[in-house]
Amino acid sequence: MIFLSQYLNRPVRGVAGARLGVLRDVTFTEDGDFPVLTGLVVSRGRRRVVVPWSDVDRCTLDTFVLRGTGPWPEVAGVDRLLALDVMDSQVVDIDGAHVVRVNDLQLAWQGTRLRVVGVDIGPWGLARRLGWAPALAWVSRTLRWQPPEGLIRWDTVEPVDKQTSTVRLRVSSDRLARLHPADLADIVAELGHEQRSHVLERLDDAQLADIMEEASPELQSAILDNLDEDRAADVLEEMEPDEAADLLSELSEDRARDLIGRMDAEDASDVRNLLAYQEGTVGALMTTSYLEIPASWTVGRALDWVRREGADDELCSYLYAVDEAGILTGVLSFRHLVLATADAPVTGLFPDHLVTVGVLEPARAALEKLFHYNLLAVPVTREDGRLLGVVGILDALALVHEPEED
Amino acid sequence: MPGTGKLHASEAEADALVTIRFNKRRWLLLLGTLGPGILASSAGNDAGGIATYATAGARYGYGLLWALLLITVALAMIQEMATRMGAVTGKGLSSLIRERFGLRATVFAMGCLLVANVATTLADFAGVAAAAELFGVPRWVAVPLAGVGLWWLVARGSFARVERTFMALALVFLTYVAAAFLARPDWTEVLRSLVVPRVPATPPGLAFRDHLQGYLLVLIATIGTTITPWMQFFLQATVVDKGVTIRQYGFARFDAFFGAFTADLVSFFIIVATASALFYPEMLPHPLEDAAAAASALVPVAGPHAGWLFGAGLLGASLLAASVVPLATAYAVCEAFGFEAGLGKDFRRAPVFLGLYTLLIGVGACVAMWPGLPLLAVMLVAQDINGILLPVILVYMLGLVNDRRLMGPHVNGVVYNAVVWGMVILVSLLTATMVVTSFWPV
Numbered sequence A: 001m002i003f004l005s006q007y008l009n010r011p012v013r014g015v016a017g018a019r020l021g022v023l024r025d026v027t028f029t030e031d032g033d034f035p036v037l038t039g040l041v042v043s044r045g046r047r048r049v050v051v052p053w054s055d056v057d058r059c060t061l062d063t064f065v066l067r068g069t070g071p072w073p074e075v076a077g078v079d080r081l082l083a084l085d086v087m088d089s090q091v092v093d094i095d096g097a098h099v100v101r102v103n104d105l106q107l108a109w110q111g112t113r114l115r116v117v118g119v120d121i122g123p124w125g126l127a128r129r130l131g132w133a134p135a136l137a138w139v140s141r142t143l144r145w146q147p148p149e150g151l152i153r154w155d156t157v158e159p160v161d162k163q164t165s166t167v168r169l170r171v172s173s174d175r176l177a178r179l180h181p182a183d184l185a186d187i188v189a190e191l192g193h194e195q196r197s198h199v200l201e202r203l204d205d206a207q208l209a210d211i212m213e214e215a216s217p218e219l220q221s222a223i224l225d226n227l228d229e230d231r232a233a234d235v236l237e238e239m240e241p242d243e244a245a246d247l248l249s250e251l252s253e254d255r256a257r258d259l260i261g262r263m264d265a266e267d268a269s270d271v272r273n274l275l276a277y278q279e280g281t282v283g284a285l286m287t288t289s290y291l292e293i294p295a296s297w298t299v300g301r302a303l304d305w306v307r308r309e310g311a312d313d314e315l316c317s318y319l320y321a322v323d324e325a326g327i328l329t330g331v332l333s334f335r336h337l338v339l340a341t342a343d344a345p346v347t348g349l350f351p352d353h354l355v356t357v358g359v360l361e362p363a364r365a366a367l368e369k370l371f372h373y374n375l376l377a378v379p380v381t382r383e384d385g386r387l388l389g390v391v392g393i394l395d396a397l398a399l400v401h402e403p404e405e406d
Numbered sequence B: 001m002p003g004t005g006k007l008h009a010s011e012a013e014a015d016a017l018v019t020i021r022f023n024k025r026r027w028l029l030l031l032g033t034l035g036p037g038i039l040a041s042s043a044g045n046d047a048g049g050i051a052t053y054a055t056a057g058a059r060y061g062y063g064l065l066w067a068l069l070l071i072t073v074a075l076a077m078i079q080e081m082a083t084r085m086g087a088v089t090g091k092g093l094s095s096l097i098r099e100r101f102g103l104r105a106t107v108f109a110m111g112c113l114l115v116a117n118v119a120t121t122l123a124d125f126a127g128v129a130a131a132a133e134l135f136g137v138p139r140w141v142a143v144p145l146a147g148v149g150l151w152w153l154v155a156r157g158s159f160a161r162v163e164r165t166f167m168a169l170a171l172v173f174l175t176y177v178a179a180a181f182l183a184r185p186d187w188t189e190v191l192r193s194l195v196v197p198r199v200p201a202t203p204p205g206l207a208f209r210d211h212l213q214g215y216l217l218v219l220i221a222t223i224g225t226t227i228t229p230w231m232q233f234f235l236q237a238t239v240v241d242k243g244v245t246i247r248q249y250g251f252a253r254f255d256a257f258f259g260a261f262t263a264d265l266v267s268f269f270i271i272v273a274t275a276s277a278l279f280y281p282e283m284l285p286h287p288l289e290d291a292a293a294a295a296s297a298l299v300p301v302a303g304p305h306a307g308w309l310f311g312a313g314l315l316g317a318s319l320l321a322a323s324v325v326p327l328a329t330a331y332a333v334c335e336a337f338g339f340e341a342g343l344g345k346d347f348r349r350a351p352v353f354l355g356l357y358t359l360l361i362g363v364g365a366c367v368a369m370w371p372g373l374p375l376l377a378v379m380l381v382a383q384d385i386n387g388i389l390l391p392v393i394l395v396y397m398l399g400l401v402n403d404r405r406l407m408g409p410h411v412n413g414v415v416y417n418a419v420v421w422g423m424v425i426l427v428s429l430l431t432a433t434m435v436v437t438s439f440w441p442v
Helices: A082-086 A123-130 A133-143 A173-177 A181-190 A193-201 A205-214 A217-226 A229-238 A241-249 A253-262 A265-275 A299-312 A334-339 A363-372 A393-400 B011-033 B036-043 B047-060 B065-089 B093-134 B139-156 B160-182 B187-195 B208-226 B229-241 B246-278 B291-337 B351-368 B375-401 B404-410 B414-437
Strands: A011-014 A019-029 A036-044 A047-052 A056-059 A064-066 A090-093 A098-101 A104-110 A113-120 A151-153 A157-160 A290-294 A315-322 A328-333 A377-381 A387-392
Touching: A019 A047, A019 A082, A098 A181, A104 A123, A113 A123, A123 A133, A123 B093, A157 A173, A157 A193, A181 A193, A181 A205, A181 A217, A193 A217, A193 B065, A205 A217, A205 A229, A205 A241, A217 A241, A229 A241, A229 A253, A229 A265, A241 A253, A241 A265, A253 A265, A290 A299, A290 A387, A299 A334, A315 A334, A315 A377, A315 A387, A328 A334, A328 A377, A363 A377, A363 A393, A387 A393, B047 B093, B047 B208, B047 B246, B047 B291, B047 B375, B065 B093, B065 B187, B065 B208, B065 B229, B065 B246, B065 B375, B065 B404, B065 B414, B093 B139, B093 B229, B093 B291, B093 B351, B093 B375, B139 B291, B139 B351, B160 B246, B160 B291, B208 B246, B208 B375, B208 B414, B229 B291, B229 B375, B246 B291, B291 B351, B291 B375, B375 B404, B375 B414
Parallel strands: A011 A064, A290 A315
Antiparallel strands: A011 A019, A019 A036, A036 A047, A036 A113, A056 A064, A090 A098, A090 A157, A104 A113, A113 A151, A315 A328, A377 A387
16 A cells, blocks of 8 residues: 655655655645646755656655656645645545544555545554554554554545645535535534535535534534525525524524524514524424415315425424414324325314414423323414414424533 | 415514513523633642642742733733634644644644643642542542542543532632631732732742742742643633634633633632741741641631631542543544544544543552652642643644634734743743753752
């Protein structure tokens, strides 16, 4: 296996064996999945020159052999430098779904070119660069302990630029999109502000909204600070209204009002209404994203409507039937809907006992009803019986499992 | 009409209610951002801190108060730097050092941090031993118990609640404030000592070299215990964890300054109280022999119970620091080298993290239970090691905080750079003087 650290700070030689300078870095360019080396950065006296790949004759176990003696151009600001910009930076390990640090880079020959094929994130990479590899090998032998290898393929990582780098690495957002939003939220939490905004820029509003819903309040507010106000409002629109309301309630009032003002009218009024309920009430816990149909429909029409409209809603364990005044008259489970004949009226499927919880009751009341009646979601009503929202079991469970303070 | 559910409350009604839900939250926001600085500074008043301030008061009276004032200004600025770096970059100090200065420089920085923190942990277990002996419990019983207990608490991840108990115990040291007032010191003299730098004259019967070295030892320890290297890593990490950004920076900066000044106010009263109780200008400067002597400064408040009161405070402060310092070390090192870290992970998943944590507690506890170990001397010397290594960490911090690529417009101003570089040079000179003079013939 070839590693970049084997060659760094070692002499490079001419064909006749004369020492031409010391290798300080290599330049590279993106080319398919694995970047290809395009030149060597060699220090000759006080100058640092870039030797193009065409002048590289071969490479031995510890040195590069160059053809010719130049003259070669000095390093320019646009050159992408593998050691300077990528070594010691962070990368996202897509398969492992976490952020790791680059200790060394693995290279491999393809024809006459060297490509970057892997990232060493393990102790061997550290030891090799510090010249402590023999010591680590000794420890490993004596203790009969195998240090983790820590090699990951280049095409399964997503580079994260160093804050001090002037060049940005090409990055493909589809690798990040392969991650579950919950994992992506953990990864975003580990990045610095600038790297975070580089990653966030490449995600669309819906992806960002998914991450926000999975993120801790601290991370949510940090992400929001990274976005400009219009984008922040767009992301809030994509979020479930109850999640968006909880997030807004963590902000200063002026900021929250400003963001709500930038959201489109319908989402804004949802969020504003949810914010009206005080912390600890059912109203502050419920979501307004649920499936609601008129009680006059038939089973067939209801199912038909769900097929067309029901994809986006957070809670779709049940359908809620309301009369013309918006008063909740019945709850339908999908099992009952599917088992019933298409032309039967939905009213025939209503349970005898309608379980609801009042919007101003303490949030625990919703939890107790869910457990007591073995429900996945409980509808929330006003005193006059009008349906206002739904509390799902997952949101209610957050009451039982309050995250431990640290 | 079918569709997703909508609410129909009037908007005016809603607006009135919204105000209520926000106002409650704003306090939480303030409290959330407040904290890291205060916690970091007060963790500086650990066993080593108490020992150092008490020694300073007992040996030199008010003779080090002027230094404390300057150190406080520097502490406030350095803590603000760490907070600012955390808020601007969103990254920990180790991460920034690794990315900016490369692997070798990182190994050096982490080596220094490790040495300083092993010393600090040892000092804190020495504090546990000293506190236990005030209660009549032998150190070889108390120290292993504390070591195993702390290790187990953290490994199990049920640390948060206990942390608060330790902090509450450490509040005992606020009684020094009362003790200082009850001792009726000459306040004009105290204030003059605070602003007029004076090095105490060589007492008769003591060689100048020995006097100078003794004074330098306590001075460097005072610097090292007030501005500790580990605290900067811890503070910046906490700022990042809390998700503080430059937008909410006002609170965080206030916290950094406020924390520095309140913590050093306690230090100030410790020095005044011990100076009033134990310093006799006509006597040779005497080392503070043991914790009982330091506790005697609390006699004006607690009377015959001074020893117990002091012991409880020392125990709380020691246990708090003895768990936080190894933890902060393990986090910093793992962040620098990219090893898996985190509470509640087992040895298989986070071997380096738990290994380092265990090593620090193990070394600290094993050395501290050594019979006959001079506990107060150990606490003092540990602070000296911190002081001597402080310039290294400060140079890294200055390099980072003045890098425009990292900090953009938030780089240090001239005054900051002057003060912090001044601190670096001062401590280096003091250390050099101490080393050079030790070769002088008496």
